[in-house]
Amino acid sequence: MSSGDSGPSSSKQLVQQPAAAGRSPNQPPLLGAGGRKVIVLKSGDEEEFEVDLLDAMQSRTLRRAIEDGCGDGPMPLPNLTGPVLAKVVELFRRHRGDPRWADELQETEKEGMFKDYAPQKPTAEVKGFDREFVSVDRDALFDLLRAANFLEAPGLLDVTCDAAADAVMNMTVEEVREYFGLVNDYTPEEEAALRKQHEWAFQ
Amino acid sequence: MMLLKGWYLASLCLSLCGFRVVTDDGMHVSAGVRKRSGDEEKFRSPASLKKKPRRLDALAYSFSNPSAGQDLISSLPDECIRLIFSFLPSPRDRCSCAAVSRKWLLLQAHMRPSDFRSLSATAALSSRREHGDDSNIGAAASRYVRSHKANDARLAAMAVGACARGAPAELVIRATATTSDPAPVSSLLIVSDMGLSVISQAFPELRSLFLWDCPRVGNEGLAAVACNCPALEKLHVSNAPLVGDGGLIFILMRCSKLSDLSLEACPRVGDGALRTLPLMSSHLESITLQNCPMVRDASLVAVLSFLPRLAKVRIADAKVGDGALEAIGARGDGNPVRSVCLENVTGFTHVGFRRLGLAASLQSLTVRCCTGLSDACFDSGGSCNAGGDGALWEPTFVGLRSVTLRSCGAFTDRGLMHLSETSKQMESLQLEKCHGITTVGLMGAVRNWSGTLRLLSMVKCNGIGTRTQKQQQQQREHGAVVPAPAPIKCPLLQSLTIKRCPGVGDPFLSVMGGVLISARRIAVVGMGSITDGGFISLLASMECRSDVQSVDLSGCTGITDWSVAALVSASGGALRRLTLEGCEGVTDRSLRMIGRLCPALVELDLSGCRRITDGGVAGLLASGGHPVAGGGGDAGDGDSGSSSKERKSRLEVLSLEGCGGISDESLSSLEEMVVRGSLAGLNLKHCGGLTRAGIDSVRQTLWWCDLIS
Structure with a gap:
C-alpha cells in the first residue's frame, strides 16, 4: 500500500489508456498463468x-x-x-x-x-x-x-x-428521523391515521 | 465502439461535455453499472449520460464531505434502504420506520416476509412475544381485517404490520364518508389505487375483498389486486364510480377461483366485463348486480346462461327483461340456479317470470318491490288469458322451498294459492307488506304446505287477520278455496313471526295456535291489539307447548302477567330467550315466576317495563341459587320446592333499560347474578331510580360484566 503521487496530466492519461486497452475485453488483462x-x-x-x-x-x-x-x-x-x-x-x-x-x-x-x-x-x-x-x-x-x-x-x-x-x-420515530436527517413530510392528519393503525408501536 | 475501453469513453464523453469531473489528472471517472433506478438525482447532468455506452456512469457526488448535508440517507438508492430494513424485522421497528416519511412508508409497505434476513426470523418471533397482547389480538383478528374509515395511510400501515400479524384471508375496506371537495392527490387520507396496490401486495393470500364506498379506487387498484391475490374467491365492490370494465376483466382473468362477485353502484361497469365473465370465471357461484346501469340485457342473458356453476343470482335496482329470467329457467338440471333474488327490478312480465319458474331446482325465491310480480306470475293452470302457448303452462316453481315477498302489492291470495298448489316442498314463507294477502289465502296456502312448512313470517301485512264477513262472502261467490273446518296442523312449523299486522287480533292468534304443534320460536311483535286472552289461547291451542325456546312479545302493550304466567308454566323449562320490551303490563309477579320456573333462560329483555320494582329483580334471583324470602306465596305456583335448592342461573344478558321503578337496592341482586350466576351483559340505561354512584360502584366491582348505563 503506497501513497500515490500526483498523476500526469489528464490529456496524457486519456491518450494512453486506449493504447493499453488494445486487447479484446474477452481476455482479462490481469490474469496470468497461475499466480x-x-x-x-x-x-x-x-x-x-x-x-x-x-x-x-x-x-x-x-x-x-x-x-x-x-x-x-x-x-x-x-x-x-x-x-x-x-x-x-x-x-x-x-x-x-x-x-x-x-x-x-x-x-x-x-x-x-x-x-x-x-x-x-x-x-x-x-x-x-x-x-x-x-x-x-x-x-x-x-x-x-x-x-x-x-x-x-x-x-x-x-x-x-x-x-x-x-x-x-428500538428508536422512536423522531430519533430515526434525526439519525438519518430526514424531514417529516406527513400532514398531521396522515400521521394520526398511521399512529392509530399501530398504536402500540408508537408508545 | 465496443472494443474501446469503457472508462476512456466516459472520460472522453465527459470532457467533451465540459463536465467538471475531468480534473488535472483526468481520472475522476469510474466504470460501473448503475442498474438501480431512482437515483438519477445524484447525477449532476443526466443528459450527458444518455450519450454514454452502457456500463458507464459518472458518480459526481462526493463521499468525503460528511457535513455537506443532513439528509444522509436520501443519497442512497431505495434498494439500500430496503437492505437496512431487512435487518429490522421487528414490528415495532418497522412501524417506526414507516412513520418516518412517505417514501419510507411505501418502502416498508412493500417489504415481504421473505425480504427479511432468515437469521432475523427468530428475532421477529421474539419481538412478537414482546408485544404479547397486541400480537395475540392481531393473530386472533388476522383472518378478518375490517378497516372502516380506511385510508391509504392506514392501509399502508396495515401492510407494514402484515408480516407480524399474519396475512388475513378477508379484508373489508370502507372509506370515510365521501367528501364533496376533492382531496389532494397525494393525500394519504383517502383510499386510492396506491393503497389497494400496497395492501394487496401485503396480503397475497387474500380470499375475500370487500371494497365499500371507495370512490377513488379505479381500475389500476383492481388490476393490482388481480396480480397480487390470485387466490381471491370473493369480491364485493360497492359505490365505486371509477371502477370499470378494465379492472374487472383483470380480476376475472387472474383470479380463476372467483366464486362470489358483487357489484353495487358501479356506473362504469358494463357489458365488457359481463361478457368476459362466462369465458373466464368458471367457478363463479354467486353474482350480485345492483344499480349498474351500463349492464344491458344481452350480456346479462349470456352471464345467466353460460356460467356453469352459477347457483345464486341477485339483481337489484335494475331493468331486466323477460330474456334474463328465461335464461335462468332454461338452464338444465345439471347446473341449476338455486336462489334468485329480485329487488326493485322492473321490465319483466309474468311470461318471463313463469319461464323462470320452469327451473325445477330453484329453491329460494326473493322478490322485493317488483311491480311486475302479479298473481299471473305463479299461475300455471292456464286460467290466465295471456298467451296460448301450451308448453308455457307446465307447473312452475315445483322445487321451491323458500319464498320471501316484500312490498308486492299486486300479489294476492290467488297468486299464493297457485304457488301453494304447484310447489309442494315449501318450508319457509315470509311476507312483508303484501297487503293483498288475506287470512283466507294464507290459511289455504298453509293447508297445502302443512306437511313441509317450517317457518312462517308475516310483517306489516294489512290484509292478514281481517277476515270480515264481506270477504268470506266474496270468496264463496267466486268459488275459490275456503279453508275447510277441519283443523290445519303443521307438525314441522318451528317458527312463527307476526309483526305489526294491524288486522291481527286475538282470534287470529288462537287460529294460529291450532296450526302450530310444537313451535320453538314465537314472535308477536308490535301489536297493541293483542291481549292476554289471545296469547294464552295461542299457547293453549298448541299440542306441545314445552318446546318453546324463544318468545318475543315486544311492544304488545296488552300483555300482562297472565300471559307470562301461562308461558312460563307451560314451557318455562325450555325457554332460553324472552323479550318483553315495552310490555308495560308486566310486573314483579312475572319476574318472580320467571326466576322460579325458567332455569334455562339466557336472555331476558325487560326494557320499558316501568312497573318493575326492586322486589321483581330480587325475584329473578330465585334461579340464581338464592332462596327468596316470602316470594313463594306471591308467585302462586304449586311447585315451590325448587326455590330452596341451589340452582345456577344461566341468565347471561339482562336488559332493564328504562325501568324507572328500580332503585339502588336492586344492584345487590344484580351483583349476585353476576358473581354467582353467569350474567355478563347488563343494560341499565335510563333507569331513573338508580344513582350514578351506585352504578359506578357496580362497574368497579364487576369489571368483567359488560354494563351499559
Whole structure:
C-alpha cells in the first residue's frame, strides 16, 4: 500500500489508456498463468491501494471494470476517500471466500478464473472483524454505506446495513428521523391515521 | 465502439461535455453499472449520460464531505434502504420506520416476509412475544381485517404490520364518508389505487375483498389486486364510480377461483366485463348486480346462461327483461340456479317470470318491490288469458322451498294459492307488506304446505287477520278455496313471526295456535291489539307447548302477567330467550315466576317495563341459587320446592333499560347474578331510580360484566 503521487496530466492519461486497452475485453488483462494478480485502486484523494484481484472481485462495480479491461493501471475511485477505501480494502481481504458473493461469482464465472476460490462460512474471527469494522460514528458509517452501494459489494453492504439497522433499532420515530436527517413530510392528519393503525408501536 | 475501453469513453464523453469531473489528472471517472433506478438525482447532468455506452456512469457526488448535508440517507438508492430494513424485522421497528416519511412508508409497505434476513426470523418471533397482547389480538383478528374509515395511510400501515400479524384471508375496506371537495392527490387520507396496490401486495393470500364506498379506487387498484391475490374467491365492490370494465376483466382473468362477485353502484361497469365473465370465471357461484346501469340485457342473458356453476343470482335496482329470467329457467338440471333474488327490478312480465319458474331446482325465491310480480306470475293452470302457448303452462316453481315477498302489492291470495298448489316442498314463507294477502289465502296456502312448512313470517301485512264477513262472502261467490273446518296442523312449523299486522287480533292468534304443534320460536311483535286472552289461547291451542325456546312479545302493550304466567308454566323449562320490551303490563309477579320456573333462560329483555320494582329483580334471583324470602306465596305456583335448592342461573344478558321503578337496592341482586350466576351483559340505561354512584360502584366491582348505563 503506497501513497500515490500526483498523476500526469489528464490529456496524457486519456491518450494512453486506449493504447493499453488494445486487447479484446474477452481476455482479462490481469490474469496470468497461475499466480495471484493485484490491481491498484486509487482513492479520490490520490491514495493508492494494492488489492488482490480476487478480493476486488467482491465488488460488482470493480469486477465489471476489470472484465472490461480497466485493471491495468491504477483504478480511479474518485468517490472514495483514502481512509474509507483503506477500510474497504481491509474488509475485502478478510472476506476472502465469503459465500455471500462467491456463490454469485461462480455462477457468472466462465473461464475458471476463480476455481481455487472455495466459499467458506464466515468464521467467528471474520464476524468479530465485521463488528469492529462498523464500530464507527454515524458519518463514517454513512461513508461506508455509500461506498458499499457504489462498489456493489454484497458483503460490505450486509455489514454496513446491518450496522445502520442496529443503530436505529428500538428508536422512536423522531430519533430515526434525526439519525438519518430526514424531514417529516406527513400532514398531521396522515400521521394520526398511521399512529392509530399501530398504536402500540408508537408508545 | 465496443472494443474501446469503457472508462476512456466516459472520460472522453465527459470532457467533451465540459463536465467538471475531468480534473488535472483526468481520472475522476469510474466504470460501473448503475442498474438501480431512482437515483438519477445524484447525477449532476443526466443528459450527458444518455450519450454514454452502457456500463458507464459518472458518480459526481462526493463521499468525503460528511457535513455537506443532513439528509444522509436520501443519497442512497431505495434498494439500500430496503437492505437496512431487512435487518429490522421487528414490528415495532418497522412501524417506526414507516412513520418516518412517505417514501419510507411505501418502502416498508412493500417489504415481504421473505425480504427479511432468515437469521432475523427468530428475532421477529421474539419481538412478537414482546408485544404479547397486541400480537395475540392481531393473530386472533388476522383472518378478518375490517378497516372502516380506511385510508391509504392506514392501509399502508396495515401492510407494514402484515408480516407480524399474519396475512388475513378477508379484508373489508370502507372509506370515510365521501367528501364533496376533492382531496389532494397525494393525500394519504383517502383510499386510492396506491393503497389497494400496497395492501394487496401485503396480503397475497387474500380470499375475500370487500371494497365499500371507495370512490377513488379505479381500475389500476383492481388490476393490482388481480396480480397480487390470485387466490381471491370473493369480491364485493360497492359505490365505486371509477371502477370499470378494465379492472374487472383483470380480476376475472387472474383470479380463476372467483366464486362470489358483487357489484353495487358501479356506473362504469358494463357489458365488457359481463361478457368476459362466462369465458373466464368458471367457478363463479354467486353474482350480485345492483344499480349498474351500463349492464344491458344481452350480456346479462349470456352471464345467466353460460356460467356453469352459477347457483345464486341477485339483481337489484335494475331493468331486466323477460330474456334474463328465461335464461335462468332454461338452464338444465345439471347446473341449476338455486336462489334468485329480485329487488326493485322492473321490465319483466309474468311470461318471463313463469319461464323462470320452469327451473325445477330453484329453491329460494326473493322478490322485493317488483311491480311486475302479479298473481299471473305463479299461475300455471292456464286460467290466465295471456298467451296460448301450451308448453308455457307446465307447473312452475315445483322445487321451491323458500319464498320471501316484500312490498308486492299486486300479489294476492290467488297468486299464493297457485304457488301453494304447484310447489309442494315449501318450508319457509315470509311476507312483508303484501297487503293483498288475506287470512283466507294464507290459511289455504298453509293447508297445502302443512306437511313441509317450517317457518312462517308475516310483517306489516294489512290484509292478514281481517277476515270480515264481506270477504268470506266474496270468496264463496267466486268459488275459490275456503279453508275447510277441519283443523290445519303443521307438525314441522318451528317458527312463527307476526309483526305489526294491524288486522291481527286475538282470534287470529288462537287460529294460529291450532296450526302450530310444537313451535320453538314465537314472535308477536308490535301489536297493541293483542291481549292476554289471545296469547294464552295461542299457547293453549298448541299440542306441545314445552318446546318453546324463544318468545318475543315486544311492544304488545296488552300483555300482562297472565300471559307470562301461562308461558312460563307451560314451557318455562325450555325457554332460553324472552323479550318483553315495552310490555308495560308486566310486573314483579312475572319476574318472580320467571326466576322460579325458567332455569334455562339466557336472555331476558325487560326494557320499558316501568312497573318493575326492586322486589321483581330480587325475584329473578330465585334461579340464581338464592332462596327468596316470602316470594313463594306471591308467585302462586304449586311447585315451590325448587326455590330452596341451589340452582345456577344461566341468565347471561339482562336488559332493564328504562325501568324507572328500580332503585339502588336492586344492584345487590344484580351483583349476585353476576358473581354467582353467569350474567355478563347488563343494560341499565335510563333507569331513573338508580344513582350514578351506585352504578359506578357496580362497574368497579364487576369489571368483567359488560354494563351499559
